Amino acid sequence: MDLSVGPNAFFWSAETVRDFYRALAETPVQRVVIGEWVCSKRLPFWQDEIPGAVEALQMAGKEVAVTSLALITLRRERRQTADLAEMGLPVEINDLSALHHIPEGAPFWVGPVVNVYNEGTLEWLARRGATRICLPPELPLASVAALARAGHAAGVAVEVWGHGRAPLAISGRCYHARLHDRAKDSCQFVCGDDPDGRDVDTLDGRAFLTVNGVQTLGRAVTTVAGQIEALRDAGVASLRLSPQIGAFPEIARAYAAALDGAPDLPGTLARLMPGAEFCDGFLAGQPGVAQVALG
Amino acid sequence: MMELVCPAGTPAALRAAVDAGAHAVYCGFADETNARNFPGLNFSREEMAEGIAYAHARGAKVLVAINTFPRAGDQPIWHRAVADAERCGADAVILADLGLLAHAAERHPGLRLHLSVQAAAANPDAINLYAEAFGVKRVVLPRVLTVEEITAINREIDVETEVFVFGGLCVMAEGRCSLSSYATGLSPNMNGVCSPASHVAYAEQSGAQEARLGGFLIHRTPKGAPVPYPTLCKGCFTSGEQTGHIFEDPVSLDATRLIPALQKAGVRALKIEGRQRSRAYVGQVVRAFCAAVEAADKGQPMPEGLLAKLTEGQAATTGAYAKTWR
Numbered sequence: 302m303d304l305s306v307g308p309n310a311f312f313w314s315a316e317t318v319r320d321f322y323r324a325l326a327e328t329p330v331q332r333v334v335i336g337e338w339v340c341s342k343r344l345p346f347w348q349d350e351i352p353g354a355v356e357a358l359q360m361a362g363k364e365v366a367v368t369s370l371a372l373i374t375l376r377r378e379r380r381q382t383a384d385l386a387e388m389g390l391p392v393e394i395n396d397l398s399a400l401h402h403i404p405e406g407a408p409f410w411v412g413p414v415v416n417v418y419n420e421g422t423l424e425w426l427a428r429r430g431a432t433r434i435c436l437p438p439e440l441p442l443a444s445v446a447a448l449a450r451a452g453h454a455a456g457v458a459v460e461v462w463g464h465g466r467a468p469l470a471i472s473g474r475c476y477h478a479r480l481h482d483r484a485k486d487s488c489q490f491v492c493g494d495d496p497d498g499r500d501v502d503t504l505d506g507r508a509f510l511t512v513n514g515v516q517t518l519g520r521a522v523t524t525v526a527g528q529i530e531a532l533r534d535a536g537v538a539s540l541r542l543s544p545q546i547g548a549f550p551e552i553a554r555a556y557a558a559a560l561d562g563a564p565d566l567p568g569t570l571a572r573l574m575p576g577a578e579f580c581d582g583f584l585a586g587q588p589g590v591a592q593v594a595l596g
Numbered sequence: 597m598m599e600l601v602c603p604a605g606t607p608a609a610l611r612a613a614v615d616a617g618a619h620a621v622y623c624g625f626a627d628e629t630n631a632r633n634f635p636g637l638n639f640s641r642e643e644m645a646e647g648i649a650y651a652h653a654r655g656a657k658v659l660v661a662i663n664t665f666p667r668a669g670d671q672p673i674w675h676r677a678v679a680d681a682e683r684c685g686a687d688a689v690i691l692a693d694l695g696l697l698a699h700a701a702e703r704h705p706g707l708r709l710h711l712s713v714q715a716a717a718a719n720p721d722a723i724n725l726y727a728e729a730f731g732v733k734r735v736v737l738p739r740v741l742t743v744e745e746i747t748a749i750n751r752e753i754d755v756e757t758e759v760f761v762f763g764g765l766c767v768m769a770e771g772r773c774s775l776s777s778y779a780t781g782l783s784p785n786m787n788g789v790c791s792p793a794s795h796v797a798y799a800e801q802s803g804a805q806e807a808r809l810g811g812f813l814i815h816r817t818p819k820g821a822p823v824p825y826p827t828l829c830k831g832c833f834t835s836g837e838q839t840g841h842i843f844e845d846p847v848s849l850d851a852t853r854l855i856p857a858l859q860k861a862g863v864r865a866l867k868i869e870g871r872q873r874s875r876a877y878v879g880q881v882v883r884a885f886c887a888a889v890e891a892a893d894k895g896q897p898m899p900e901g902l903l904a905k906l907t908e909g910q911a912a913t914t915g916a917y918a919k920t921w922r
Contacts, residue, residue, distance in 0.1 A: 372772075373718065373722075374718050374740070378719075379719060396718075397694075398718075398719050398722035398725065401722070416665055416692075416694070416772070418666060418667065418668065418785065419667060419668045419671055419693070420669075420671065420695065421666065421693070422665075422693060422694040423695070426694070437785075439778075439783055440668075444668040447669040451668070469773065469774045469775050472740060472767055472769060472843075473740025473741065473916050474767060474916070476843060479842070479843075480835055480838060499835055499836070500836070501833045502833060502834045503833060505813045506834075507812065510775075517768070583777070586781065588779055589774065589779075
C-alpha cells in the first residue's frame with residue numbers, strides 16, 4: 302500500500318500553492334493529483350503555479366495527474382475540461398462528463414466524487430481505460446474489499462480516502478457567497494478567507510460541517526489511521542491524503558511511517574493537529590462522523 | 597403537450613394519479629433498489645404488475661425507478677429488479693448507476709432506459725455519454741440548473757429531458773451527497789433514504805422544541821411553532837457570527853409559473869416529487885398540473901393559486917431554475 306495526495310479542495314493564494322507543492326515534493330508520497338477541483342472561478346488565480354509544481358513533483362519521482370472539476374455545468378468549464386486532456390498528464394475525472402473528452406481506451410484515473418459503488422461500474426470504467434479509482438468516502442469496508450478484488454482482476458488500482466475532511470456534497474449554489482449575502486457570480490472570492498474551509502456548527506455549538514464554496518465537507522478529519530491493516534488485508538493499493546493548510550508534509554510522513562510499521566498513527570496525528578477532531582465511521586459501516594477504530 | 601410524470605408510493609396512489617390524468621407514473625419496488633426506500637411504501641412484484649396493467653388500460657405509462665447504487669457483492673438484487681420491471685410491463689426503468697445501465701443495455705436491449713436525477717448528469721457531455729454508451733432515451737435533469745442552462749443543454753443533445761417542477765427540493769447535486777450518511781450512516785445512494793425518520797428525535801428543551809438527526813441539532817423553534825422535519829441541508833446552523841439556514845431554507849419547489857419557459861426550453865416531461873405522499877395529495881397535485889400543462893400547451897397563462905392549498909404553511913421556491921442562485 303502506498304500514498305496518493307488528492308487535489309487541494311480549498312482556495313489558496315498562488316504563493317501558498319507554490320510552497321505547498323515545493324514541500325510536498327520532499328515527502329514520501331508516490332503520486333499527486335493537482336488542479337482545481339471545486340470552483341472554476343478560482344483557477345485563474347493560481348493556475349500559473351501548476352506547470353512548476355508538476356515539474357517539481359515529477360523531478361522528485363512522483364506520478365502526477367490533473368483533476369477535473371467535481372461539478373461541470375458552464376460552457377467555459379467544459380472547455381477547461383477538454384483542455385485537461387491536452388496537458389500530457391493522466392486526467393483524474395471527478396465529474397463523469399470529463400470522460401467525454403478522453404479518447405476511448407486512453408488511461409485515466411477516477412476521483413472520490415464519481416460514484417463507484419460496485420463491480421459493474423468499476424469494470425465498465427476499466428474497459429473505458431480507468432487504471433486507478435479512488436472510492437467514494439462513504440463506502441464500508443466490505444464494499445471496499447469487493448471492489449479491490451474486482452480492481453485487481455480488471456487491472457485497476459483501488460484507492461481509499463485516507464486522510465482529510467471528507468467531501469460530502471457539491472452544489473450549484475455557493476454557500477460561502479450565501480453566507481455573505483452574495484450571489485455566486487459576485488462572490489468576491491470570500492472562500493479565500495478560509496484556507497481550510499468555513500466552520501459550520503449546530504445551534505448547540507457542536508462542530509459539524511465545513512463549507513468550502515460550492516462544496517460541503519465534514520468538519521472532523523476523516524482518517525483511516527486505525528484501519529490500515531484492514532485496508533491492506535482488503536487489497537487496497539493506496540491511501541489518499543487530502544491537502545490541508547497546516548503540517549501537511551509531517552502528516553504525509555506520519556502515514557508513510559505507519560505503512561512501514563510505526564505505531565500509534567492516531568496519537569501522532571493528534572499531536573500534529575492540536576484541537577482537531579477525527580472520525581472513521583464510514584469504513585465501519587457507521588455514521589461517517591463516528592469514531593470507531595481510533596482507540 | 598409535455599408529459600406529466602407523477603409519483604406513486606403505493607398502488608392506491610398510482611390509481612389516484614392515473615385517475616387524475618397523469619400521463620405517466622413513476623414508482624419502485626419495496627426494497628433498497630429505489631431512492632424512496634421508506635417503510636410502508638413501494639410495490640411488491642405482484643402489485644407492480646397490477647399497477648402497470650391498471651395504468652396501461654387507461655392510457656398511462658409506468659416508469660420503474662431502480663435508482664440507488666448497487667452494493668458491491670450484491671448486484672443480483674438490482675439486476676433482478678430490472679428484469680422484473682421488464683417482465684411486469686414497465687414502459688421504462690429509471691437508473692442511475694453506470695454498472696446497472698451497462699447491465700440493462702446489454703441484457704435487456706428492448707427495455708427503455710431513463711437516466712435518474714441521481715446520476716447528476718448536469719451538462720450535454722455527460723448526457724451524450726449516457727446516450728451513446730447505453731442508449732438512454734431520457735434524462736432527468738438535476739435541480740441545480742437554470743432555465744437558460746436547460747435550454748442550452750437541449751440544443752446539444754438528442755435525448756428527451758425531464759425536470760422536477762413540484763415537491764421536495766435537493767439543493768446539493770443529487771446522487772452525489774453523503775451528508776445523510778455522515779450523520780446517520782444511511783445514505784440516498786446506498787440505502788435509498790436521506791435524513792431517515794429512524795434517526796430523528798424531537799424533544800422539548802427549556803421552552804423550545806428541538807429536532808435532531810443522528811444526535812445533531814437541526815432545528816430549534818419556539819413552543820407552539822411548527823418544527824420542520826430535520827432534513828440536513830435545510831437545517832439551521834451557526835457559522836461565525838451568523839445563524840440561519842446556511843444551505844437552504846426549509847422550502848419546497850414550485851416551478852408552476854416557469855412551465856411555459858420550460859416548455860420553450862424544449863423540456864419533454866415535468867416531474868412531480870412525492871412518492872412518500874398520500875393518494876389524496878397525489879390526486880390533487882396531478883389534477884392541478886394537468887390543467888397547467890394543458891394551459892401551457894394552448895399558450896394560455898398558468899392558472900393562479902392552483903397549489904396554494906398544498907403548499908400552505910410552507911414556503912415555496914423556484915429553486916435554481918429562476919437563476920437566483922447565481
